Amino acid sequence: MANSPHGGVLKDLYIRDEPLKATLQAEAETLPHVVLTERQLCDLELILNGGFSPLQGFHTQAEYTSVVTTSRLPSGALWTIPIYLDIDRAHLDTLGAVPGSRLTLRDPRDDQPLAIITISDIYTVDRTQEALQVYGTTDEAHPAVHYLRHNTRDTLVGGDVQAVNAPQHYDYVAIRRSPNEVRQLFKKLNWTRVVAFQTRNPMHRAHRELTVRAARMRHANVLIQPVVGLTKPGDIDHFTRVRVYQAIMPKYPNGMAQLSLLPLAMRMGGPREAVWHAIIRKNFGATHFIVGRDHAGPGSNSQGVDFYGPYEAQDLVLKYRDELDIEVVPFQMLTYLPDTDEYQPINEVAEGVKTLNISGTELRRRLKTGAPIPEWFSYPEVVRILREANPPRDHQGFTVFLTGLHASGKESIARALQVALNQEGGRSVSLLLGETIRQELSSELGYTKRERDINVARIGFVAAELTRSGAACIAAPIAPYDEARQQVRKQVARAGGFYLVHVATPLEACIKNDRAGVYARAIAGDIKGFTGIDDVYEAPSNADLVADVTKTSISQIVHEIILLLERDGYIGDR
């Protein structure tokens, strides 16, 4: 038998009665609506499917105050993290929302109506009180406090919700399971003792060892239940992590473990969050829950000191062990003993025995540089997935952005560089010449500052997309304005490498090079606002390379660019 839900009843709010569901769906279309934030969406999914039992909606003021100050719902049931619907006061007023009225809650991704809330009260968030009581700090280095200060809206709307539709997912659908589905799975597998494991990080050998040890100690099966909602900013994306989890599952003895995903929005609330996680796992039917070192820890504060002690979360969960009614399996950090090729909890290692460990920071460094990751630390299948998601520079994209006057030679450099990069191979090479872009993307634009800015921004967008997909992109517009170029640099640098090359050929030489006679027409006044003649060219102050075709050959300039790319690891030893 799976564990009983928190409060005794699983509050699965999905409506199975088709006519009633149809009535609610029709009503949802007539009501004023709110588009949920990503966090609210995660919270709502777990309210609707019973993962947050005994909650049946977003906190009322009484619930909010009670949870924040006492870690309990007014009923007395343990509940440690406040779950509320925050909305801007002004927005709420335009909806005409008052206690007693109903609002449709819509999915921010596809606008689908998910639920109807019947408003029971409207009140104001108490940011300081919540930060201090729930997270123990007002330091914005704590992600939840930062969220409270910068994202949480001022007004909270409390009330029960009715389910209209389940949020639609398109990724890993088969292993996103509701509490009811997980309970059915346990029943089918004949699992009665299940130890749940929570994670927001990739899993390595130590995690596999830890969960198997827990199973052995408690004669239980294992539910790996990673968070795929919101985790700590900067974490590895859930797509990569789920591929890792899928790769690690065959490492468990046949029939021992199952993988199921949890759409939770973590707060990184340490001790209080650990209790919340235990309650949620109880709702999913687990009988045991692993709480390790620094569970749901947010890292260090603005003074460089950890917000919570490494075993503070374990202590709080153990304090509530009786009423939680899910057995907590506390774990010390597992460490590797190279001499005996085994893992052991750090507190059980005899003095003088050699241990090895690779920290998260060290792992990220090795992924970035391509340095080896030993098999004692992780499985080759896992490392391969992580490396794919963190390709070394020579597999990342880049943009070389050439800026300069008309006929400065930037087009010749661009074409020659394209050939050189094609010779190098390994990437597709795209050329975005000023003239081509004007024809293909910006044919309606002229040459005012505003229109040039739009043109250059479009080039920046395309260059960033190509760079993200691993291509080499060579752009060669005039791009006379510094601010517009800076924007492009920012946008592309988020996706890969960016190099600004100023083709600084003097105007007289450009005029001489211009066999089409465009400058002559500009000088004669037939073309107005021509760059270099009667329109400005702001020379870049932060170019990665300055080239002048009157002083340096095209081959040499291309070589200089190749040297820059090689220096940074984008080309070369592939």
Ligand SMILES: Nc1ncnc2c1ncn2[C@@H]1O[C@H](COP(=O)(O)OS(=O)(=O)O)[C@@H](OP(=O)(O)O)[C@H]1O
């Ligand atoms: N008024 C005016 N000012 C500057 N350039 C003009 C103008 N009118 C037409 N042209 C021709 O348009 C070509 C492309 O300009 P760009 O799109 O690169 O300019 S910008 O970056 O949007 O400022 C550019 O050619 P290339 O430099 O060969 O690309 C110019 O010859």
